[in-house]
Amino acid sequence: MIVSVGGDGTTWEVVSGMTAGRGRPRRHALMVIPAGTGNSNYRSHWGETPWPLALEAALGAPDDRVRHLDLAWISELARPVVLGAGAGLTAQVLQDAREVKVTGPARLEAGLARAAARFTPYEGRVTVDGTVVHEGPTVFANVGGGRFRAWQYDVLPRSVLDDGLLDVCIAGSGTPPAALPGLLRTGRHVLEPGAVYTRGRQVVLERLDGAPLCFEHDGELLPPARSRYTLEVVAGALPVLCSPAPDRSRAAARDGK
Template sequence: MTAPKALLILHGKQATNADVREAVELQRELGWDLAVRVTWEPGDTARLVDEALAAGYRTLIAGGGDGTLREVVQALLAAGSDASLALLPLGTANDFARAAGIPLVSGEALALLDEPPVAIDVGQMNGEPFVNMATGGFGSRVTASTSEELKRVLGGGAYLLTGLTRFAEIGSAHGRFQGPGFDWEGDFLAFGVGNGRQAGGGQLLCPQALVDDGLLDVCIVPAPEDTVGTLGTLLSGGLLGVETVSVSARVAWLDIEAPQPIDVNLDGEPALGEQLHFDVLGKALRMHLPGDSPLRGGATAPGTDADPKSARGR
């Protein structure tokens, strides 16, 4: 019987990770023909995906954080491939992995290769794909400006520390958000458009999001009079966190128009725009997820509207 084979595309910073090496060796001992390729510079991920597909690999593994996951998915979509994908979470925050229930222990994450792949959605912003979430506003500036060294030392707590030290820079933006059955306009501190549920090192912006419903969850944090207090609630989690101060919706698509460019973070990739269009590539990616992953569903979650395309206002 031919051994199942897969190729791990590993972020260059993890090339000397002993836990990863041990997990790969274990997977090989369990009968997998598991090859490893390491990235070095921009463009490597797309090249390695293309080379893997040309070599006949039908299963790939993204070894890194949310940004690495997005790069591999972007390359798979560009190639028009239906190869399946597993995630070996090695980033600072691992927001998608945590929400999806993917183990952070390398050996346990690679064990998901034995789970049959399931079809999940991929979000798009102006045609650019994202697997987890697009965030905009002050939170995106915090994420983009948090240093790699601070993230290495403090992990997800680095985002909190950066946010606390930048209170003097807090400012709101103005925008109009429109989608099927949803229309909101005003000043806001931050927003999230989620295929996944959390971003920025554990901020649960879209707690009811599912990756297989063909919809995007939207969270908007309006700018109140007590801006500093509200942002403090968001950064610390508070008692109820973002749900106490946000407007939310679940839509098939969303348009955002703003008089000034908005800072956006797309699964770790910074962007800037005044007109943003979000939509969904339904069931566009085959991914190895835990059988009981919280991000998988189909039934309407408690507290949502019966019609999933309608807005959930608070």
Template sequence: MTSEITLFVNPTAGRGRGAHAAQPAASALRDRGFRVRTVIGEDAPDALRRAREAVEGGTGALIAVGGDGMVSLALQAVAGTRTPLGVIAVGTGNDFARALSLPVREPGAAGRLVAEALKETRTRSIDLGRVGGTWFGTVLASGFDSRVNDRGNRMRWPAGRFKYDLAMAAELAAFKPVPYRITLDGGDVHETEATLVAVGNGSSYGGGMRICAGAEPDDGLFDITVVGPCSRTTLLKVFPRVYKGTHLDHPAVTVHRAATVELVAPGTTGYADGEPLGALPLTAECVPGAVRVLAP
């Protein structure tokens, strides 16, 4: 392995934590004898282009410094290659890091873990989801949760997570269940009305909401959580249980497991790792061992 390591940095992640987190991460790597190169793009496409150039150039590892959005970009560069991925999780949600028990908002500890894993050639192979040419590591969301994302992304005020709390309140006032056709592994078809359908390679999204609480990132299968039709009152009662994963016991919730899933629903956008994929229909495939992550 080459001793040159690439830090892939989002300086605005976590309201500026990304820029500060790069320093202790770089120090930890240099202290272990690695040469560190930092990549910061002018925008997401430019950042991804630079990350891919680093991978193609033989960098020893690509270390994403930021939140789940930065990890998502990094996955597009390293998935299907032998280049390991490191994660310095300092964003708002950090669900990818949570799923793998990596340090969250502790850049020094995360940097030391990455440096030690590189020295010991210690990686964990995990699955990724793939929709067309786009990879994802955590959850593909559709339905109520994606509508909240749609509305939140259109809002210019307020900033931060409060924006999405307001978006959720607005969507609750207007939302109705959507007719879905869900096809599992190319043959098992479920036609149902649903409040949301979440396809989990990892267990959580939105900063710890364990929507697919039983999902394991290395079993070759998605956990597909279907929340059926329910009233606004029921949704409000069930929602707090998502943080512990106990919502899966509710009679309105069904969980399927499959390696591929096709989702068809009118007027519904899919989001994966918090990033928009586009309108349904979408087909997601679980790709075993698609990336090697520097891990404990």
């Protein structure tokens, strides 16, 4: 096993080494120990189980705990995405969090409240597997496999870590930015007017006014340089020690399928 001790940024660095050149690790599985700010990878893998208990379970029956999780690949940057990527408000949070003096999860919580209070939607477009699923005022567009961001925000509530697809959630003009901190804690943002939730293998995020897209992945805010990013799924690329796969029949019933 390879152990990542840190937050989501540390996990991304470890996975980047494990999958260099879009490789697929064959001999080693990843175990995440939460010691960072958000620790959302750990929560996506183990829920709220204390990490010593999770580690004991992983070491006690490793063959029963290995799942091959999906990654995403950013074509324009030739780099992987582990937890997820976001454009708009969920990226602006990281900029605003830099101006907050508190530390830990409270820093990201304060950053979201600050960003939501003054965020202006941008003109955006999201295309999934060649089909435009959203075009117009955009509050945020999130893509990935991990359900949670900043530990407490259930951004992609229907996500399954190893289903071979990227989950996509878009908040449009029907969602007041100021209401999102409360909605994201419970996943109720997907029920707001104009919200889009879908899945696919390729996702294109764009800003249509020519300005750079505010974009992040794995908790890292990228420099404002591009108005378009393309993400493609890399199915089953990363062996991870984590909770067993959920009952897919119950997950399908939950989603109304």
